[in-house]
Amino acid sequence: MNAEANTESESHRRSATRTVLRGARWPGDIAIQNGLITATGTIAPLPTDEIIRVDGDIITAGLCNTHHHLYQWMTRGYAVGCNLFGWLVELYPVWGRLTVEDVHAAALVGLGELATSGCTSAADHHYLVPHGDDAVFDAIADAARTVGIRLHLSRGSMDLGESQGGLPPDHVVEDLDSIMASTERIIATYHDANMVHVVIAPCSPFSVSSELMQESAALARKHGLRLHTHLCETIDEQEHCLERFGRRPVEQLAEWGWVGDDVWLAHGIWINDPEITQLGASGVGVAHCPSSNARLAAGTCRVTELEAAGVPVGLGVDGVASNEVGGLFPELRQSLYAARLRAAAADAFMPADALRLGTIGGARCLGIHQQIGRLEVGMVADLAVWPGDNIADVLDPLAGLVLGPDRKVRHLFVAGKPVVQEGQLLGYDLTTAHADLAQKARRLWA
Numbered sequence: 199m200n201a202e203a204n205t206e207s208e209s210h211r212r213s214a215t216r217t218v219l220r221g222a223r224w225p226g227d228i229a230i231q232n233g234l235i236t237a238t239g240t241i242a243p244l245p246t247d248e249i250i251r252v253d254g255d256i257i258t259a260g261l262c263n264t265h266h267h268l269y270q271w272m273t274r275g276y277a278v279g280c281n282l283f284g285w286l287v288e289l290y291p292v293w294g295r296l297t298v299e300d301v302h303a304a305a306l307v308g309l310g311e312l313a314t315s316g317c318t319s320a321a322d323h324h325y326l327v328p329h330g331d332d333a334v335f336d337a338i339a340d341a342a343r344t345v346g347i348r349l350h351l352s353r354g355s356m357d358l359g360e361s362q363g364g365l366p367p368d369h370v371v372e373d374l375d376s377i378m379a380s381t382e383r384i385i386a387t388y389h390d391a392n393m394v395h396v397v398i399a400p401c402s403p404f405s406v407s408s409e410l411m412q413e414s415a416a417l418a419r420k421h422g423l424r425l426h427t428h429l430c431e432t433i434d435e436q437e438h439c440l441e442r443f444g445r446r447p448v449e450q451l452a453e454w455g456w457v458g459d460d461v462w463l464a465h466g467i468w469i470n471d472p473e474i475t476q477l478g479a480s481g482v483g484v485a486h487c488p489s490s491n492a493r494l495a496a497g498t499c500r501v502t503e504l505e506a507a508g509v510p511v512g513l514g515v516d517g518v519a520s521n522e523v524g525g526l527f528p529e530l531r532q533s534l535y536a537a538r539l540r541a542a543a544a545d546a547f548m549p550a551d552a553l554r555l556g557t558i559g560g561a562r563c564l565g566i567h568q569q570i571g572r573l574e575v576g577m578v579a580d581l582a583v584w585p586g587d588n589i590a591d592v593l594d595p596l597a598g599l600v601l602g603p604d605r606k607v608r609h610l611f612v613a614g615k616p617v618v619q620e621g622q623l624l625g626y627d628l629t630t631a632h633a634d635l636a637q638k639a640r641r642l643w644a
């Protein structure tokens with residue numbers, strides 16, 4: 199038997215072996231076999247089990263990041279005192295100078311930071327294609343493969359430059375035909391409906407034409423793919439829609455044929471009561487990005503009302519140019535704070551609610567909730583193991599987890615496969631990736 203065949207049979211033997219995470223404080227033991235959760239609770243040992251001790255730790259389903267712009271790792275700390283439009287106007291020209299190598303470096307850091315903060319599925323909304331070079335999407339897909347987490351590769355796009363009434367300068371937008379041809383290529387190359395889901399994702403009402411929105415919807419439905427865009431993020435965006443279309447953003451969304459259960463929206467802040475009912479009835483999801491919304495003073499998402507109406511709500515980091523942290527874990531606590539402040543009620547949103555958003559709520563937005571997002575037998579074993587040592591004194595482990603200090607995972611599994619082990623990414627060295635990124639990012643200061 200040659201070496202390659204040997205390795206293959208070894209990996210087959212390993213995957214068929216049952217792995218048991220034993221000793222967790224919450225929710226108890228978990229057994230994994232062939233990439234699935236096969237038992238939970240107190241699990242009777244088998245002589246062939248591979249045992250991983252997780253004594254006192256807390257295990258959750260892997261977190262799902264429903265909205266991100268990985269490339270923004272190149273531009274942290276810009277326009278710190280600006281609202282969304284001021285921030286974008288300052289950053290568009292900087293982003294216009296990014297290279298494919300920059301985007302790759304940013305994706306490695308961004309996805310690595312997500313993995314170490316408990317994220318097993320990440321949606322990257324990439325809408326900057328400098329000089330029309332769509333190799334940026336190859337770079338992002340490559341980084342996700344290196345890191346080992348799931349990617350919703352969202353082919354973002356902008357085709358409405360300043361001269362046509364859009365916000366972005368003309369040199370950072372593409373033309374409709376190029377966008378459509380590139381999107382077809384990316385679907386054919388990367389969509390496997392497992393580790394990579396391609397998503398069609400025109401950027402935002404103030405950077406796209408109606409043709410782009412309509413053709414994107416048609417293309418997504420032809421291929422059975424999901425649709426994503428920014429909507430109802432700021433009052434400025436609402437005013438843009440009222441002035442340009444004579445309609446509020448959600449009304450315009452319906453006009454474009456985008457109201458359906460294959461759509462999720464980033465932010466969803468400025469939505470009125472009838473619109474909440476409409477989105478809930480049609481199953482449109484919302485990616486809630488509380489830190490970014492606070493940083494840009496965009497407003498506060500009506501999470502409790504959206505969920506009550508049946509809207510799937512997940513959490514998003516948003517890009518780190520408006521978040522600065524880049525981990526999904528802090529968004530759990532931030533979502534709880536934002537909901538309570540908005541309601542002025544201490545019981546409006548509990549730690550379990552935050553965890554629901556971060557796991558199954560996000561999976562619903564991403565359309566993977568049949569497989570991912572719950573610690574139940576038969577679900578795919580995407581798991582985060584959180585070290586419990588410094589919250590061993592906290593009575594309620596979930597309260598300790600969500601309200602306690604920012605945390606990195608001890609272990610992370612994607613379909614039962616370790617991606618982070620004892621706090622270390624297995625795919626590459628994150629410290630080296632940060633150093634490489636910093637060198638590239640400083641170039642942009644010139």
Ligand SMILES: [Zn+2]
Pocket residue numbers: 265266267323428464516517
């Ligand atoms: Zn965004």
